[in-house]
Amino acid sequence: MIFGGDGSRTAVVGKYDRQMVVDTGAYDRVLDYVEGMRAPLLAELARLAPRRIALNYSMDSEICDGITHGMYLTMMGYLSEAGLADRVVSAEGLLSALRQRKTPAELERLREAIRHTEEIYDAAEQCIRPGMSEADVAAFMRTEVERRHLGFAWDPHTCPSVFSGPDTAGAHYGPTGRTIAHGHVLNMDFGVRVEGYVSDIQRTYYILRPGETRAPVEVEQGFATIRDAIESARAAIRPGVEGIGVDSAARTAITSRGYEEFPHAVGHQVGRFAHDGTALLAPAWEKYGRKPFVPLEEGMVFTIEPRLTVESYGIVTVEEMIVVTHDGAEYLSRPQTALRLIRA
Amino acid sequence: MIFGGDGSRTAVVGKYDRQMVVDTGAYDRVLDYVEGMRAPLLAELARLAPRRIALNYSMDSEICDGITHGMYLTMMGYLSEAGLADRVVSAEGLLSALRQRKTPAELERLREAIRHTEEIYDAAEQCIRPGMSEADVAAFMRTEVERRHLGFAWDPHTCPSVFSGPDTAGAHYGPTGRTIAHGHVLNMDFGVRVEGYVSDIQRTYYILRPGETRAPVEVEQGFATIRDAIESARAAIRPGVEGIGVDSAARTAITSRGYEEFPHAVGHQVGRFAHDGTALLAPAWEKYGRKPFVPLEEGMVFTIEPRLTVESYGIVTVEEMIVVTHDGAEYLSRPQTALRLIRA
Secondary structure, eight states, rough: OOEEEOOEEEEEEGGGGHHHHHHHOOSSSSEEEOOSSSHHHHHHHHHHOSSSEEEOOOSSSSSGGOOOOHHHHHHHHHHHHHOOOGOOOOOOOOHHHHHOOOHHHHHHHHHHHHHHHHHHHHHHHHHHBBTBBOOOOHHHHHHHHHHHHHHEOOOOOOSSEEEEESSSSSSOOOOOOOOHHHHHHEEEEOEEEEEEEEEOOOEEEEOOOEEEESHHHHHHHHHHHHHHHHHOOOOOOOOTTHHHHEEEEEEEEHHHHOOOOOSSSEEEEOOOSSSSSEEEEOOOOGGTTTGGGGGTTTTTTTEEEEEETTTTTEEOOBBOOOEOOOEEEEEEEEEEEEEEEEEE | OOTTTTTOOEEEEEGGGHHHHHOOOOOSSEEESOOOOOHHHHHHHHHHHOOOOESSOOOSOGGOSSSHHHHHHHHHHHHTTTTTTEEEEEEEEHHHHHHHHHOOOHHHHHHHHHHHHHHHHHHHHHHOBTTTBBBHHHHHHHHHHHHHTOEEEGGGGGSEEEESSSSSSSSSSOSOOOOOOTTTTEEEEEOETTTTTOOOOOEEEEEETOOOSSSOOOHHHHHHHHHHHHHHHHHHHOOBBBBHHHHHHHHHHHHTTTTTOOOOOEEOOOOOSEEEEEEEESSSSSTTGGGGSOOOOOTTTTEEOOEEEEETTEEEBBBBEEEEEESSEEEEEEOOOEEEEEEE
């Protein structure tokens, strides 16, 4: 697929894929081939005479890193033949901008996904009871997603994920048969897909023990710390700042109260995938590459999701979604301001 | 994922993916990291001290070409640091052998997928009537797949594909609202998934006109040509021969009777995907790279699927599946030996 600096949109495809690609309406011209792409590709390159050719590879951003190494070698062979190999650059800048700068229509879809997610969380809260399993709660929520004819934000085996009590896997793991018991801190990670755009929200609950009317003080303190850390991060966001500073604001809010720091970035972008975009609210760790240093822009949508462990109770983790505005950041989700208490 | 020459199987994964990977039971050791993979990866490489490192990239075989170019660059950075960059080779040979040499257990799953496919084709034949649409027939077959709790061999939008009469897209296109009419040649392409292994079979039908008891002679001749071409290809297969010769046997059987040659390879391997493996029964066209020259081996499973057009009637195309034996090839599917005639 070739997008020209002149605005042209050309697809070079196998003969039998032609009709399906024409039907998308996305391309001015669809060039098809039987024996190989060489001839139509070189003809199109000759027509465009590009000064630079941005290929979709990147060492720093997986959403911009679509081309396989074998296909890269094949493409470079054609470009060498055309005398254009030295004009190749990474498409990271272009693709990041496309994915990161949300249009009003994209924001509307994200808001709709968030609205459904919050309604399903509200319904689940009415249904959770001690004695149910994590899997029971997940099944209730998945049924609700299907009843609304929505998609899942990620693989339904871990959407929602449900972690109840101490000694869970903590993240990226499916709901188990573990029984939700009195005195558990329970957290869930969940999102839905609406017209190709997803939500990604976490909520934390406490299962009251008989006689309790509120959570133990250490659970309350853990929750308040997370809530304050999220607000610290949001307040640090505005166009032009780097994600590393935003992460640091949340991380410091956690560690300054004596908790261990969380082993992940405090927030990622959301769009067509739950983890989208290049700019990241993250520390300068090896695996994050340049991402923590990409300046934030108006229209980017991020999660903020610090976590901490309350010994013997479970993991407190809340994930909100925000949009970067011209001078700051606004919540897209309705922030969880208090622990949700489950009565027997 | 690192598979050592000593038989060791090591996974290097992010902390939160650890438990899911441990649960697979596929790895002797699971090394996890928080900040980046560099340290555990270099430690594992130091332990193995490999003479060669096969990375999963390939210019000739897409099933062996999994690593993105950005990830390849990242990996080469680590390997350079370890002084191992000059030991990197393509994993194409290893991965092709793994995917191509079917074990008895793999063959059993393929046979089971074929059995279901043939039963569903038989049921569909009883249901097809002129006046139905292509989409009606496809819906009947998809319902049958779901009733049997099977998967689809490829995207259900084109599985089955159904093409009735002249002037269809011909291949790789979803069933349309086009009405199945008297005098149409109708063909379907369909397969199911059983325990991770798929089938891929095409069948051709003729919709009798009022008063007809057999198809017009040109349709009969077209079908006989395809049937003979398939048998010519099967008879040309044995371990050690190259796919280009097998393709040529079928192609000549078609063109020698005055038909235009088909614009694709006569057959591909089948396994976990409908298009699997590296060796291909194909002409020496640019897009097929080295594939037509890879010698066939016992245990490989191929389709044979020539096609031709019968002017004013439609496309005759039959696809059988075969397995390469120690001295030839046997049909895995029950070959279509006669046009299937649909009465009003």
